[in-house]
Amino acid sequence: MAIRKIMRIDEDKCVGCGLCVPGCAEGAIKIINGKAKLVSDDLCDGIGNCIGHCPVGAIEIIESEAEELDKKAVEKHMEERKESKPIAHMSKTHSCGCKGSKPIHLKRDTKQEASIGVSTGDVEIKIKPQLSQWPVQLKLVPETASYFNDRELLITADCVPFAYPNYHLDLLKDRSVVIGCPKLDDIESYIDKLTSIIKLNNIKGIVVAHMEVPCCNGIVMAADEALKRSGKNIKMKKVRIKIDGEREG
Known part of the structure:
Protein backbone atom coordinates (compact mmCIF):
# COMPACT_ATOMS: atom_id res chain seq x y z
CA MET A 1 0.00 0.00 0.00
CA ALA A 2 1.21 3.51 -0.72
CA ILE A 3 -0.06 7.07 -0.90
CA ARG A 4 -0.66 7.76 -4.58
CA LYS A 5 -3.09 9.27 -7.06
CA ILE A 6 -6.21 7.21 -7.64
CA MET A 7 -9.73 7.82 -8.92
CA ARG A 8 -12.73 8.27 -6.64
CA ILE A 9 -16.37 8.06 -7.68
CA ASP A 10 -19.08 10.03 -5.93
CA GLU A 11 -21.97 7.57 -6.07
CA ASP A 12 -24.48 10.25 -5.09
CA LYS A 13 -23.63 12.14 -8.30
CA CYS A 14 -23.13 9.10 -10.56
CA VAL A 15 -26.04 8.44 -12.93
CA GLY A 16 -24.65 5.16 -14.26
CA CYS A 17 -24.33 6.36 -17.86
CA GLY A 18 -21.22 4.24 -18.45
CA LEU A 19 -19.35 6.92 -20.39
CA CYS A 20 -16.32 6.49 -18.13
CA VAL A 21 -16.02 2.75 -18.84
CA PRO A 22 -14.51 2.86 -22.36
CA GLY A 23 -12.45 5.88 -21.30
CA CYS A 24 -10.44 3.70 -18.91
CA ALA A 25 -7.68 1.89 -20.83
CA GLU A 26 -7.14 -0.56 -17.97
CA GLY A 27 -10.81 -1.58 -17.71
CA ALA A 28 -10.79 -0.55 -14.05
CA ILE A 29 -14.38 0.75 -14.07
CA LYS A 30 -17.56 -1.29 -14.19
CA ILE A 31 -21.24 -0.40 -13.88
CA ILE A 32 -22.70 -2.31 -10.93
CA ASN A 33 -26.30 -1.82 -9.79
CA GLY A 34 -26.57 1.35 -11.86
CA LYS A 35 -23.41 2.99 -10.48
CA ALA A 36 -19.82 3.20 -11.71
CA LYS A 37 -17.41 1.27 -9.49
CA LEU A 38 -13.63 0.93 -9.35
CA VAL A 39 -13.00 -2.79 -9.83
CA SER A 40 -9.68 -2.81 -7.96
CA ASP A 41 -7.09 -0.26 -6.83
CA ASP A 42 -4.24 -2.06 -8.61
CA LEU A 43 -5.99 -1.57 -11.98
CA CYS A 44 -6.21 2.23 -11.72
CA ASP A 45 -3.25 4.24 -13.08
CA GLY A 46 -4.49 7.49 -11.52
CA ILE A 47 -4.07 9.43 -14.79
CA GLY A 48 -7.76 10.38 -14.94
CA ASN A 49 -8.70 9.80 -18.58
CA CYS A 50 -12.13 8.77 -17.31
CA ILE A 51 -12.83 12.22 -15.82
CA GLY A 52 -13.42 13.93 -19.14
CA HIS A 53 -16.15 11.47 -20.04
CA CYS A 54 -18.27 12.01 -16.92
CA PRO A 55 -21.16 14.42 -17.67
CA VAL A 56 -22.04 15.01 -14.01
CA GLY A 57 -18.61 15.47 -12.43
CA ALA A 58 -18.85 12.32 -10.33
CA ILE A 59 -15.19 11.33 -10.81
CA GLU A 60 -12.10 12.96 -9.36
CA ILE A 61 -8.45 12.07 -8.84
CA ILE A 62 -7.33 12.15 -5.24
CA GLU A 63 -4.24 11.18 -3.26
CA SER A 64 -5.04 8.27 -1.01
CA GLU A 65 -3.63 5.06 0.38
CA ALA A 66 -4.07 2.41 -2.30
CA GLU A 67 -2.41 -0.60 -3.86
CA GLU A 68 0.20 0.20 -6.48
CA LEU A 69 -0.71 -0.16 -10.15
CA ASP A 70 -0.02 -3.76 -11.17
CA LYS A 71 0.60 -3.99 -14.93
CA LYS A 72 0.46 -7.78 -14.90
CA ALA A 73 -2.89 -7.65 -13.11
CA VAL A 74 -4.11 -5.16 -15.73
CA GLU A 75 -3.06 -7.47 -18.58
CA LYS A 76 -4.74 -10.46 -16.92
CA HIS A 77 -7.91 -8.45 -16.22
CA MET A 78 -8.14 -7.19 -19.82
CA GLU A 79 -7.62 -10.70 -21.18
CA GLU A 80 -10.33 -12.12 -18.92
CA ARG A 81 -12.64 -9.27 -19.85
CA LYS A 82 -12.04 -9.93 -23.54
CA GLU A 83 -12.77 -13.65 -23.16
CA SER A 84 -15.95 -13.10 -21.13
CA LYS A 85 -17.24 -10.23 -23.26
CA PRO A 86 -20.63 -10.98 -24.83
CA ILE A 87 -20.59 -11.35 -28.60
CA ALA A 88 -21.53 -7.97 -30.02
CA HIS A 89 -21.46 -8.97 -33.69
CA MET A 90 -24.44 -10.84 -35.06
CA SER A 91 -24.24 -12.95 -38.19
CA LYS A 92 -26.48 -12.34 -41.17
CA THR A 93 -29.10 -14.54 -39.53
CA HIS A 94 -29.70 -14.19 -35.82
CA SER A 95 -28.95 -17.44 -34.01
CA CYS A 96 -31.06 -17.18 -30.86
CA GLY A 97 -33.84 -19.33 -32.37
CA CYS A 98 -36.60 -16.86 -31.46
Whole structure:
Protein backbone atom coordinates (compact mmCIF):
# COMPACT_ATOMS: atom_id res chain seq x y z
CA MET A 1 0.00 0.00 0.00
CA ALA A 2 1.21 3.51 -0.72
CA ILE A 3 -0.06 7.07 -0.90
CA ARG A 4 -0.66 7.76 -4.58
CA LYS A 5 -3.09 9.27 -7.06
CA ILE A 6 -6.21 7.21 -7.64
CA MET A 7 -9.73 7.82 -8.92
CA ARG A 8 -12.73 8.27 -6.64
CA ILE A 9 -16.37 8.06 -7.68
CA ASP A 10 -19.08 10.03 -5.93
CA GLU A 11 -21.97 7.57 -6.07
CA ASP A 12 -24.48 10.25 -5.09
CA LYS A 13 -23.63 12.14 -8.30
CA CYS A 14 -23.13 9.10 -10.56
CA VAL A 15 -26.04 8.44 -12.93
CA GLY A 16 -24.65 5.16 -14.26
CA CYS A 17 -24.33 6.36 -17.86
CA GLY A 18 -21.22 4.24 -18.45
CA LEU A 19 -19.35 6.92 -20.39
CA CYS A 20 -16.32 6.49 -18.13
CA VAL A 21 -16.02 2.75 -18.84
CA PRO A 22 -14.51 2.86 -22.36
CA GLY A 23 -12.45 5.88 -21.30
CA CYS A 24 -10.44 3.70 -18.91
CA ALA A 25 -7.68 1.89 -20.83
CA GLU A 26 -7.14 -0.56 -17.97
CA GLY A 27 -10.81 -1.58 -17.71
CA ALA A 28 -10.79 -0.55 -14.05
CA ILE A 29 -14.38 0.75 -14.07
CA LYS A 30 -17.56 -1.29 -14.19
CA ILE A 31 -21.24 -0.40 -13.88
CA ILE A 32 -22.70 -2.31 -10.93
CA ASN A 33 -26.30 -1.82 -9.79
CA GLY A 34 -26.57 1.35 -11.86
CA LYS A 35 -23.41 2.99 -10.48
CA ALA A 36 -19.82 3.20 -11.71
CA LYS A 37 -17.41 1.27 -9.49
CA LEU A 38 -13.63 0.93 -9.35
CA VAL A 39 -13.00 -2.79 -9.83
CA SER A 40 -9.68 -2.81 -7.96
CA ASP A 41 -7.09 -0.26 -6.83
CA ASP A 42 -4.24 -2.06 -8.61
CA LEU A 43 -5.99 -1.57 -11.98
CA CYS A 44 -6.21 2.23 -11.72
CA ASP A 45 -3.25 4.24 -13.08
CA GLY A 46 -4.49 7.49 -11.52
CA ILE A 47 -4.07 9.43 -14.79
CA GLY A 48 -7.76 10.38 -14.94
CA ASN A 49 -8.70 9.80 -18.58
CA CYS A 50 -12.13 8.77 -17.31
CA ILE A 51 -12.83 12.22 -15.82
CA GLY A 52 -13.42 13.93 -19.14
CA HIS A 53 -16.15 11.47 -20.04
CA CYS A 54 -18.27 12.01 -16.92
CA PRO A 55 -21.16 14.42 -17.67
CA VAL A 56 -22.04 15.01 -14.01
CA GLY A 57 -18.61 15.47 -12.43
CA ALA A 58 -18.85 12.32 -10.33
CA ILE A 59 -15.19 11.33 -10.81
CA GLU A 60 -12.10 12.96 -9.36
CA ILE A 61 -8.45 12.07 -8.84
CA ILE A 62 -7.33 12.15 -5.24
CA GLU A 63 -4.24 11.18 -3.26
CA SER A 64 -5.04 8.27 -1.01
CA GLU A 65 -3.63 5.06 0.38
CA ALA A 66 -4.07 2.41 -2.30
CA GLU A 67 -2.41 -0.60 -3.86
CA GLU A 68 0.20 0.20 -6.48
CA LEU A 69 -0.71 -0.16 -10.15
CA ASP A 70 -0.02 -3.76 -11.17
CA LYS A 71 0.60 -3.99 -14.93
CA LYS A 72 0.46 -7.78 -14.90
CA ALA A 73 -2.89 -7.65 -13.11
CA VAL A 74 -4.11 -5.16 -15.73
CA GLU A 75 -3.06 -7.47 -18.58
CA LYS A 76 -4.74 -10.46 -16.92
CA HIS A 77 -7.91 -8.45 -16.22
CA MET A 78 -8.14 -7.19 -19.82
CA GLU A 79 -7.62 -10.70 -21.18
CA GLU A 80 -10.33 -12.12 -18.92
CA ARG A 81 -12.64 -9.27 -19.85
CA LYS A 82 -12.04 -9.93 -23.54
CA GLU A 83 -12.77 -13.65 -23.16
CA SER A 84 -15.95 -13.10 -21.13
CA LYS A 85 -17.24 -10.23 -23.26
CA PRO A 86 -20.63 -10.98 -24.83
CA ILE A 87 -20.59 -11.35 -28.60
CA ALA A 88 -21.53 -7.97 -30.02
CA HIS A 89 -21.46 -8.97 -33.69
CA MET A 90 -24.44 -10.84 -35.06
CA SER A 91 -24.24 -12.95 -38.19
CA LYS A 92 -26.48 -12.34 -41.17
CA THR A 93 -29.10 -14.54 -39.53
CA HIS A 94 -29.70 -14.19 -35.82
CA SER A 95 -28.95 -17.44 -34.01
CA CYS A 96 -31.06 -17.18 -30.86
CA GLY A 97 -33.84 -19.33 -32.37
CA CYS A 98 -36.60 -16.86 -31.46
CA LYS A 99 -38.99 -16.26 -34.37
CA GLY A 100 -39.61 -12.76 -33.05
CA SER A 101 -36.01 -11.75 -33.84
CA LYS A 102 -36.04 -12.96 -37.45
CA PRO A 103 -34.97 -10.03 -39.68
CA ILE A 104 -37.84 -8.63 -41.74
CA HIS A 105 -37.74 -5.79 -44.25
CA LEU A 106 -41.21 -4.22 -44.26
CA LYS A 107 -42.06 -2.70 -47.62
CA ARG A 108 -43.84 0.61 -47.18
CA ASP A 109 -45.63 2.41 -50.00
CA THR A 110 -43.42 5.48 -50.39
CA LYS A 111 -46.00 7.14 -52.63
CA GLN A 112 -48.57 7.02 -49.86
CA GLU A 113 -48.04 9.96 -47.53
CA ALA A 114 -48.30 9.54 -43.77
CA SER A 115 -51.75 10.74 -42.78
CA ILE A 116 -53.19 12.45 -39.75
CA GLY A 117 -56.93 12.09 -39.41
CA VAL A 118 -59.21 13.89 -37.01
CA SER A 119 -62.53 12.28 -36.13
CA THR A 120 -65.66 14.09 -35.00
CA GLY A 121 -66.21 14.52 -31.29
CA ASP A 122 -63.09 13.61 -29.40
CA VAL A 123 -59.88 14.27 -31.34
CA GLU A 124 -58.37 11.05 -32.70
CA ILE A 125 -54.97 11.20 -34.37
CA LYS A 126 -54.05 8.40 -36.74
CA ILE A 127 -50.46 8.26 -37.96
CA LYS A 128 -49.50 5.63 -40.49
CA PRO A 129 -46.62 3.53 -39.12
CA GLN A 130 -43.20 4.32 -40.54
CA LEU A 131 -41.24 1.36 -39.21
CA SER A 132 -39.75 -0.54 -42.15
CA GLN A 133 -37.87 -3.34 -40.39
CA TRP A 134 -37.82 -5.89 -37.61
CA PRO A 135 -36.14 -6.28 -35.12
CA VAL A 136 -35.10 -2.86 -33.85
CA GLN A 137 -33.03 -3.63 -30.74
CA LEU A 138 -29.33 -3.01 -31.38
CA LYS A 139 -28.47 -6.31 -29.69
CA LEU A 140 -30.76 -8.24 -32.05
CA VAL A 141 -30.39 -6.64 -35.48
CA PRO A 142 -28.13 -8.54 -37.91
CA GLU A 143 -25.24 -6.25 -38.81
CA THR A 144 -25.68 -6.85 -42.55
CA ALA A 145 -29.49 -6.70 -42.72
CA SER A 146 -30.80 -5.55 -46.10
CA TYR A 147 -32.69 -2.63 -44.57
CA PHE A 148 -29.44 -0.85 -43.61
CA ASN A 149 -28.20 -0.39 -47.16
CA ASP A 150 -28.65 2.89 -49.02
CA ARG A 151 -30.56 4.51 -46.17
CA GLU A 152 -29.93 6.81 -43.25
CA LEU A 153 -29.43 5.10 -39.91
CA LEU A 154 -31.41 6.32 -36.90
CA ILE A 155 -29.73 5.47 -33.59
CA THR A 156 -32.31 5.97 -30.86
CA ALA A 157 -32.22 5.86 -27.10
CA ASP A 158 -35.21 3.67 -26.30
CA CYS A 159 -37.04 6.30 -24.22
CA VAL A 160 -37.21 8.74 -27.15
CA PRO A 161 -40.27 7.25 -28.93
CA PHE A 162 -42.26 7.49 -25.68
CA ALA A 163 -41.31 11.10 -24.98
CA TYR A 164 -41.45 12.48 -28.53
CA PRO A 165 -44.98 12.28 -29.99
CA ASN A 166 -43.91 12.97 -33.57
CA TYR A 167 -41.23 10.25 -33.60
CA HIS A 168 -42.60 8.25 -36.56
CA LEU A 169 -43.06 11.15 -38.96
CA ASP A 170 -40.17 13.36 -37.89
CA LEU A 171 -37.41 10.86 -37.16
CA LEU A 172 -38.27 7.30 -38.21
CA LYS A 173 -39.72 7.87 -41.68
CA ASP A 174 -37.50 6.55 -44.52
CA ARG A 175 -34.74 5.48 -42.10
CA SER A 176 -33.51 2.19 -40.70
CA VAL A 177 -33.34 2.20 -36.90
CA VAL A 178 -31.56 0.64 -33.95
CA ILE A 179 -32.53 1.33 -30.35
CA GLY A 180 -30.92 0.74 -26.99
CA CYS A 181 -30.34 2.04 -23.48
CA PRO A 182 -26.74 3.01 -22.66
CA LYS A 183 -27.43 2.90 -18.94
CA LEU A 184 -28.70 -0.68 -18.88
CA ASP A 185 -26.35 -2.24 -21.44
CA ASP A 186 -22.62 -2.47 -22.12
CA ILE A 187 -21.39 0.62 -23.99
CA GLU A 188 -18.45 -1.21 -25.57
CA SER A 189 -20.79 -3.79 -27.10
CA TYR A 190 -22.83 -0.91 -28.56
CA ILE A 191 -19.70 0.63 -30.06
CA ASP A 192 -18.59 -2.70 -31.56
CA LYS A 193 -21.99 -3.45 -33.09
CA LEU A 194 -22.49 0.05 -34.49
CA THR A 195 -18.97 0.04 -35.94
CA SER A 196 -19.74 -3.15 -37.84
CA ILE A 197 -23.09 -1.85 -39.10
CA ILE A 198 -21.49 1.34 -40.39
CA LYS A 199 -18.52 -0.49 -41.91
CA LEU A 200 -20.46 -3.25 -43.64
CA ASN A 201 -23.32 -1.22 -45.12
CA ASN A 202 -23.75 1.76 -47.39
CA ILE A 203 -25.10 4.13 -44.74
CA LYS A 204 -26.21 7.43 -46.29
CA GLY A 205 -26.29 9.41 -43.04
CA ILE A 206 -26.67 8.99 -39.29
CA VAL A 207 -29.17 10.57 -36.92
CA VAL A 208 -28.74 10.08 -33.17
CA ALA A 209 -31.86 10.74 -31.08
CA HIS A 210 -31.33 10.86 -27.32
CA MET A 211 -32.99 12.19 -24.19
CA GLU A 212 -31.77 15.23 -22.26
CA VAL A 213 -30.86 13.19 -19.15
CA PRO A 214 -27.06 12.79 -18.60
CA CYS A 215 -27.04 8.98 -18.77
CA CYS A 216 -28.42 9.16 -22.31
CA ASN A 217 -25.21 10.83 -23.52
CA GLY A 218 -23.80 7.30 -23.63
CA ILE A 219 -25.57 6.49 -26.87
CA VAL A 220 -24.23 9.68 -28.45
CA MET A 221 -20.70 8.77 -27.41
CA ALA A 222 -21.16 5.23 -28.74
CA ALA A 223 -22.29 6.58 -32.12
CA ASP A 224 -19.38 9.06 -32.28
CA GLU A 225 -16.82 6.39 -31.43
CA ALA A 226 -18.34 3.83 -33.82
CA LEU A 227 -18.21 6.29 -36.71
CA LYS A 228 -14.60 7.10 -35.86
CA ARG A 229 -13.61 3.42 -35.75
CA SER A 230 -15.43 2.68 -39.00
CA GLY A 231 -13.07 5.03 -40.84
CA LYS A 232 -15.96 6.39 -42.90
CA ASN A 233 -16.86 10.01 -43.49
CA ILE A 234 -20.61 10.11 -42.88
CA LYS A 235 -22.61 13.14 -41.81
CA MET A 236 -24.09 12.74 -38.34
CA LYS A 237 -26.97 14.76 -36.89
CA LYS A 238 -27.82 14.76 -33.19
CA VAL A 239 -31.34 15.35 -31.88
CA ARG A 240 -32.00 15.86 -28.19
CA ILE A 241 -35.48 15.28 -26.81
CA LYS A 242 -36.50 16.93 -23.56
CA ILE A 243 -38.50 15.04 -20.97
CA ASP A 244 -41.51 17.26 -21.73
CA GLY A 245 -41.41 16.07 -25.35
CA GLU A 246 -39.81 19.14 -26.95
CA ARG A 247 -37.17 18.62 -29.63
CA GLU A 248 -33.76 20.31 -29.66
CA GLY A 249 -31.61 19.99 -32.77
